[in-house]
Amino acid sequence: MSTSHSGWEAIIGLEVHVQLMTRSKLFSGAATTYGAAPNEQACPVDLALPGTLPVLNREAVRMALRFGLTIDAHINRHSTFERKNYFYPDLPKGYQISQFERPVVGAGVLRFIGGDGRPMSVRITRAHLEEDAGKSVHELLPGHSGVDLNRAGTPLLEVVSEPDLRNAADAAAYFRALWSLVRSIGICDGQLQEGSMRCDANVSVRPRGETELGVRTEIKNINSFRFVEKAINHEIERQIDVLESGGSIRRETRLYDAEKNETRTMRVKESSEDYRYFPDPDLLPLVLDDALIEDVRAAMPELPAARAERFTTTLSLSSTAATSIADDADLSRYFENALKTGAEPRTLANWLINDVSARLNGNELAITQCPVPADSLGKLVSRIGDGTLSSKTAKTVFERLWSDGGDVDAIIDAAGLRQMDDTGALQKLIDELIAANPDQVTQYRAGKTKVLGFFVGQIMQKTKGTANPQSVNELLLKSLLP
Numbered sequence: 001m002s003t004s005h006s007g008w009e010a011i012i013g014l015e016v017h018v019q020l021m022t023r024s025k026l027f028s029g030a031a032t033t034y035g036a037a038p039n040e041q042a043c044p045v046d047l048a049l050p051g052t053l054p055v056l057n058r059e060a061v062r063m064a065l066r067f068g069l070t071i072d073a074h075i076n077r078h079s080t081f082e083r084k085n086y087f088y089p090d091l092p093k094g095y096q097i098s099q100f101e102r103p104v105v106g107a108g109v110l111r112f113i114g115g116d117g118r119p120m121s122v123r124i125t126r127a128h129l130e131e132d133a134g135k136s137v138h139e140l141l142p143g144h145s146g147v148d149l150n151r152a153g154t155p156l157l158e159v160v161s162e163p164d165l166r167n168a169a170d171a172a173a174y175f176r177a178l179w180s181l182v183r184s185i186g187i188c189d190g191q192l193q194e195g196s197m198r199c200d201a202n203v204s205v206r207p208r209g210e211t212e213l214g215v216r217t218e219i220k221n222i223n224s225f226r227f228v229e230k231a232i233n234h235e236i237e238r239q240i241d242v243l244e245s246g247g248s249i250r251r252e253t254r255l256y257d258a259e260k261n262e263t264r265t266m267r268v269k270e271s272s273e274d275y276r277y278f279p280d281p282d283l284l285p286l287v288l289d290d291a292l293i294e295d296v297r298a299a300m301p302e303l304p305a306a307r308a309e310r311f312t313t314t315l316s317l318s319s320t321a322a323t324s325i326a327d328d329a330d331l332s333r334y335f336e337n338a339l340k341t342g343a344e345p346r347t348l349a350n351w352l353i354n355d356v357s358a359r360l361n362g363n364e365l366a367i368t369q370c371p372v373p374a375d376s377l378g379k380l381v382s383r384i385g386d387g388t389l390s391s392k393t394a395k396t397v398f399e400r401l402w403s404d405g406g407d408v409d410a411i412i413d414a415a416g417l418r419q420m421d422d423t424g425a426l427q428k429l430i431d432e433l434i435a436a437n438p439d440q441v442t443q444y445r446a447g448k449t450k451v452l453g454f455f456v457g458q459i460m461q462k463t464k465g466t467a468n469p470q471s472v473n474e475l476l477l478k479s480l481l482p
Contacts, residue, residue, distance in 0.1 A: 008243075009208045010236045011216070012171050013163035015200040016178055017156045018188045019132070020063045026131045026155035027054030027097060027283075034194050038137065042149035048092040053282050056081075060155040061286065063187040064104045064129055065296045067157060070185055070303060071124055073108025075293060081129075081283045085276045089147050090134030098158075100277045103128030104286060110161075111305075112177030113323070115169025122174055123162040130156050151195075157187070163202065163213070168232035172225050175199055179225075180327040184304050192223045199228055203235045205243065214239075215249040219256050219263055231256035235263050307332055315345035324353050330367045334374045341378030348381045355398060372401045379408040392465050393417045417466060426459070426471055430479050433458055445482050452476060 025032055028045035045052045068075050079102045083095040105127035114120040134149040159178060165171045179197055182188040189196050204216035219235055222228050234256070239249050254263040302310075308326035311317045317325075325335050331352070338348055356377065360370060380397055383389045389397065389412065400411045412418055433455060434441055444451040452473075459472050 007208055008205050008236075008240050009210075010166055010168075010232075011163045011204045011206065011213055012165035012168070012232060013202045014159075014161050014165070014171060014174060015202070015218075016159045016161075016175065017132075017198045017200075018067075018159060018178075018182050019196045020060050020155040020157055020187055021189055022057055022059045022063070022155055024057060025153035026057050026060055026129065028153050030153065032154050034191070036150055038140070038146065038148040039150060042134075042152060046092070046149055046153040048094075054097060054280075056283065056286065057155060060129060060157075061104065061288075062292075062296050063155075064127065064157050065288070065293060066185050066187055066300065067127055067159075067182065068105035068108065069293075069297050069300065070181060071108035071110050071127075073124060073127065074106035075288065076102050076104055076106055077288050078102065079104045079286045079288075081280045081286070082277045083280050084130075086274075088133065089145075090136050090149070090152065092134070092149065092152065096131060096133060097280055097283070098130035098277075099128035100272070104288075105157075110174065110177060110181070112174060115167065115173045120170060120173075122164045125160045125162050127157050127159045130158055132156050163204075168229040168236065171201065171232050172229040175228050176225050177327075180304055180329075184307075184329040185301055186329075195223060198223050201228065201232050201235070203232055203239070204249070205236060205239045215251050217249065217251065217263075218253045220253050220266060222256055227256060227258055230258070230261055231263060234261055238263065304329075311345075311349075315339075315349075317346060317349050321346070321349045321353060325349060328367070334367050334370070337374035338378035338381070341375055341382055343378040343381035344385045347384060348378065351377065351381055351398075355395070359402060371403075371405065372398070376401055376408055383408060383412065387468065388412065388418055390465065390467075390469060392460075396465075416464070423471060423475065426467060427475055427479070429459055429462055430455070430472075430475050433462075434479060441480065444480050452480070455480070 020026075022032060024030060025046065028043050030043040030046055031041045033041065045054060065075065067073075079099060081097050082100040084098045084100070085095045087094055103126045105124075107126070108124040109121050110124055111119065111121045132151050132154040134147055134152040137146040137148050140146055161174070165174060179190050179192075182197070183190040199222045201219040201222060202216045203219065204214035206212065206214040217235060217239070219231050222231050235254070242249060250268070252268050253266045255266045256263050304323075304326045308319070308322040311322035311326055312319055315322075325331050335348065335352055338352075339345060356367075356370065356372070359365075360367060377398075380389070380394055380401065383397075384391065384394050393412075396415065396417060397408060397411050400406065400415070401408070437455075437458075440451050440454055444455075455476050456469070456472055459467050459476075460469070
């Protein structure tokens, strides 16, 4: 929020739709594979053909429980499904099966690191199961709109937060923490570009010091961490400008236009009464017993916070490095696979966070698409540790691995990159260099110690970067003594 608007306070709550990673849909046996041809994965239940009945997906329930246990939420042993009624072309039944009165996951807490590095916690109001709608398609049929029902019936867990957030940076950090968590516990693949997680942001503002909430708007279907922050910041500024100009905020649903960095009206915001919720007569109440809950609890994977703690205590990583790796389940797997080669953990973590991540980001690749296998990176780092490579020549090998693949040792030998640590050969090069550059020797001995860099550079050039820098420095310092 700008300093000119420092007299205002933003109130933010997020509703995040998490697509559960089941093989079939929430109430039918149709597949949920991404990228299928339009309507290829829509069965009679999804199409709402007469006589079809929904059957609840047990694995989706287990995934919802896993999330609830992770955030220490209240688990409702008895929950129900309702029909949420509205009419839209991509909703064949004319209603969506959701949970309203009694969701499977009740109140809990998500703890995370905020936008400014502070530990934070946000209260989770509920996390309820619901089916996704289809998708209206406007670009495939010139002059017409189509409906793709592949997504209809896909299981979602809608995670609703209390309005505990006060700025866009913390909201983006919350969304990222939730993304990291659901991937780590294996209930969502987190592919934002595929719509696996979609965020709706409820935003209002009020004069600082007031306790009454302002009128809120909802920004619909934001699907990136950066856009969450930008959309909320824009909406905060827009609302403040309207109020300071004497206007009033209308309760409405708005869309975020990333190209123009603005929100615009989509429709007037509905209330729960507009949806005419009532219990779905085709589905019995969901009753959970202690045995199922304890079975889910026993199968819980390691959580990001616990993984970061393990990396810090057993591998001596800094808390920053440990958290950076531990927060991404795929990155953690890559890191631990690379460690199996015997690579030094801190050096490996540094390469992963800096060199590897930079190349991945530059090529818009996920770590699962990295062309350098984990064991190859581990072996590369091991060759730095055993003195075979310098940091500089290691980068050359990394470039070869990235572009062409191959074996680390074979690349080193083919390019003649093994680090030169023969003190006799190095001393001979240094003696020749000193004899050929008397002016620089005189400057160094007169106190201009920066000239040492000239000599080091010359030696590294003559050895094509393979000389051991530590040995070069030690021998030069002795040789340059008056």
